[in-house]
Amino acid sequence: MAEEPRDYEALMALYQAEKRRREAAEQNALEEKRGREAAEQKLRPTNLPEFLDACHIHLHASLIVQKNPTMSTQGNPDNAKNKLRPERLERWEDFAKHQMAIWDDIMASDFASKRQFAPLSALEQSGKDLRQQKIGSEIDLHIFQRDTVDKRVSSIIESMYYNKELREKFNLLGTVNFENHANMLSPESQLEEGMEQLTVHQKGKQAKEKQPSGSTDTAGSSHPRADQFCHRTAAFIVEYKAPHKLQLTHINNGLDEIELEDIVQDVVQRKVDDKDDVRRLVAAVITQAFSYMVNLGVEHGCVCTGEAYIFLRVGEDPRTVYYYLSVPEGDVTDTTGWTAGLEGPNRLHLTAVGQMPARPSTPSCGQAEKRHQSSDEESGPDPDTPSRQQSLSQPLSRTQKTTRGSSSGRGHHGERYHQIDRPTFLALMRRQLADDLDTDCDPVGRPGAIGVLFRVRLRSHGYVVAAKGTPAWFIQRLRWEASIYERLRPIQGIYVPVHLGNIDLETRYHYEGICELVHMMFLSFGGNLIGQHLTAENKTLVSEQVKRSADAIHGLRVLHKDLMPRNILWNEETKHVMVIDFERAEVEPISAKRTWKTPTGNSVKQGQTGPSACTKEIRRAMTELNALTIVIRL
Template identity: 55%
Template structure:
C-alpha cells in the first residue's frame, strides 16, 4: 500500500481557520471588555450628572432662599446702596424741573460763621463701634434681597425733577431703611438703653409737630437783634418800590413759624404713644436740580456770613456759590434754633450736609457726605470676605449713625432758644433769588467723582465690617485702620475720588483739619 502524503493545503486552511477563530475570540473579548468599561464610565457619568443636578438644585434652592430670606445689617446696607440709592437719576432738563415757591423768606436767624465739623468722622465711628460690637450685626431682621431689587427697579424708572420726587426717593432709599434698623435696635435691651431709643422715629412736616409741648409758642415774639436784615436783590427792589409809593401803610401780618414743605423734623417716638416723642434733628430738602453737587463743591466751606451775604458789584461766581450755600444752611439753622435741636441736615439726594450747632449758637458746623462718590462703584463688601469695605459710607449707614447720635441728645431748653434768638442776626433771604444770580456758564460739574474737591470723608480710610463674631467675647467688627493724618498712607487703601476736601485757605489745608481718630 502506498504511503499517503500530508494534505498541506487542508492543514493550512485548518490552521488559518483556527487563527481567525482565536483572533475573533480575542477581539470579542476585548470588545466585551471595552463595552464593560464604557458601561462603567457611563454609570460613573450618570452618577456625576445626578450629583451635579442635585448640587445645582441645592444651589438654586439656597439662592432662592438667600434672595427671599431676611438680611443681616451688613447685607442690608450693601443691598440698599446697590439696589436703591444707586438708582438716583437727576432730571437735567430745566424745562422739566420745578422751580419752587419763594415764600417764607422773613426773619431767618443766621449764624455768624460756618466752620468744618472736624470730629464728625470720629463721632460717626464711635456709633458704629457700639453697633457692630454686638450680635445684632449678624441677626437677620431686614428686607430680603429680592424685595430690595424689585424696589430698585421702580426707582430707576423715575427721574428726580421736583421736591416731591426727592421726598419719595429719600423716604424709600434712606428714611424707611433707617427707621427699620432703629425699630429692630429697640428690641435689643442693651442697644436700646445705649442709644436712648423710644421705639421708632417719625419724619413730620406740619406746623403742630414742631413740638408736642408747643415749644415754639413764644419764639414768634422774640426780637431779632443786630444790624438791618440782609435782603436778596428782588426783595431789595420790592422794598425800594414800597418806600417810594404813597400807599397807606398796612398793618403788619403775623409771621408763621410753620415749616416749609421742604423742612422736616425727625422725632424719637414710641410706637404705642406718640405723645412721648422728642425732637431729635431737622432735615432741609433741596432737590439736586436746584442745588447741584457742583454748587455745593464750589460754595461750601468755612466762612464769615457778614462778609458772604454782602452783595458787591465785584462778586465772582464763587461768591455767588458761597452766598447760596450760606442761604441753604441758614434756612436749616434758623429752624434748628427755633426748634431747639442740636443737629440738622441739608439733603439733596446726591449729597448730605450734616450740621451741628454747638452751645454757642453763633457758629454752625458742617460736614459733607456724597455717598455715591464716597463709596465708589461698590461697597467692597461680600459675605465671605473678611476685608476692607465702605459700608459705613453708604447713605443709609451715614444717616443711621447721625440719627443715633442725635437721638442721644436732649432738646435745648427754652432759655437757650430765647437767648439764641436774641443774640443772632436775621437774614431776609429768598433762595430762588440767589439761584437766579448764578449763570449757567459758571456752573461747575456735578460729577461726584471729579471737579472741585469736596469735603466728604477726607481722613477716612476703608473700614471693615466683618462677618466674623466671637461667640463669648465679641470684639468690634467695624474696625478703624491706618494712620490718623488726613494724607497719611492713602496709597495703601483705594480711596474713592470723592474722598476729598472742600476748598479751604492754603494755610489751613492739612494740619487744621487733621482728625484725632481715623474713620
C-alpha cells in the same frame, strides 16, 4: 479572542456615559440646591451688614436725576429771606471719628448678626421700582428718600431700641419716625384741603401727602417749611433740595468755611463772580436749615439732595454752624467692600442709611406714637379734634356741665370746682400764655388743616381744656368757626363742645419750625373719636345718635359741610355724640330770598339746598359710618 477588546471598549463607553450622566445629575442637583439656597437667602431677613450693603447697592444706586429742564420743577432753592442767619460756617472736624466709634459699638454687639431686617428680595424689587422714576422735584426726592433712607433708618433705630444692651448704651427712649411737613399750615394747604374732599372714603394720611393739582414747589411762600423732622419729639431736621437745583458741583465748589457777613457785603457791593455765587447759594440753603433748627430748638440737621448730605450742628454758640459733607456715591463707590463671611475693612458706615443712625451725639428720642390701625378714617386722631387722646393722660379738670356754667358767665363755686366766668378765664389764659408758652401748653398730634391742637392747663385753677392755635393767614377761618360755636350755644356741652372763647397770643408760638401761631380758640374736650366706640353691635344706636346731633345742629340753621367720622366724637360723660370742626360750616338763610353765608365771606344761592342739603349731609355721614363699621368688622 479578537472580540474581547471590542467588548471592553463597549463596556468602557457605557461606563463613561453612565459616569457623565451621573455627574450631570449631581451637577444639576447641586445647582438646584444652590438655586434654592440663593432663593432662601433672598427671602430670609437680613442682618445689619447685609441690610446696609443691599440698601446701598439696590436702593441708593437707583437714584436718577432728571436732566431735562422742561420736566423738572423750577423755583429758587436759596429762599433765605427773613430767616435767622448764622455768622460763620465751620467744618465739623470730628464727625467721622465719633461716627466710627458709634459703629464700632453697634457692630461689636450681637445685634449686628441678628437677622431682623428686610429681605434682599424686597430691597431688590424696591430698587427696580425706584429706577422707573427720575428725581425732578422736591416731591420726587421726598418719595425717594422715604423708600431708600427714612424707612430703613426707622427700622434700625426701632430694632436698636428693643435691644436692651444698645438701648441702655445709647440711652434710647423710643423709636424714630420721619414726617413730611412741607406746606402744612400754609396758605397753599387750602388747595390741598379741597382735594381731600373729592372722595367719600379715603385714607386721611395719604390724602394729606398728595401734591395739590396745579401747585409747584417753588419758593413762593416765605413762611418756614421744615421739610422733615422726627415724630413726637423733634430731634433732627432734614431740608430737601432737588438735585437739579442744588447740584453736586455747586456743593463741592461752594461749601467751605465762610464768614456769612463777607458774602452779604459782596452781594451789596456787587463783587460777585461765579465762585462767590455758588458760595452764596450753599450758604443760603444752610441758612434755611439753620433757621428751622433754632426755631425748633434742635442741635442737629441736614441738607439733603439725594446725591449729597450736608450734616449740620449748632452747638452752644449759635453763631456758628458746623458742617460735614457726605456723598455716598463718591465715599462708597459702586460697592461697599463688604463680603459675607469675611472680616476686613468696608465702607458700610459711609452709606446713606449708615450715616443717619450713627450721627454723632444722637439725641435720645421720646416714645413714638403708635399708629391707629382700625380703619382708613381712623388712622389717627384728627389734629383739629378736641378729643381725649392717648397723649391727654391726665384726668380732665371739669365736666361738660361745669364748663357750660363757666362759658355762660355764671361764676360760682360748685361742689368740687372753683368756677370762673368766660372773660376771667380768657384774661387769665392770655396772661399765662404771654408769660410762658412752654409749660402746660402741649401740642397734640399732627397739624390739622388750619391749626394745631393743644392741651392747655390754666395753672391758677387747674382747668384743662383743648385749644386750637392757628397762624395769621387762618385767623379769619378760626374766628368763623368760633362764630359757628356761638350760634350753637344752646346745644353746647350736649351735641358740640363748649366754646370758651378766642384770644390773640401776645407771644407768638413757634410751632416745630413750620410756622408761628398767633391766635387760639379754647374748647371743652369733646370725647373720643367715634371709631373707637363704634362696633357692629352698636352701629344702629350710634347712627341714631349721630343723626340726633346733626338734627340739633341743622335746627340752628348750621350746615357742617364736613360731617365725617374724623369730626364725630363719642362723649362718655354725656352719652351723646359730639360734632366738632366747624371751620367749613355754612349758615342757612332765614328766608328763601337770602343766601348761605360761608367761612370765606362768599355767598351761595340757596336754590334747593335748605332741607335737602341737611338730608344729604346726614346721608353721607351714615354712608361713612357704615363703611367704617365694615372695616372694623373685617
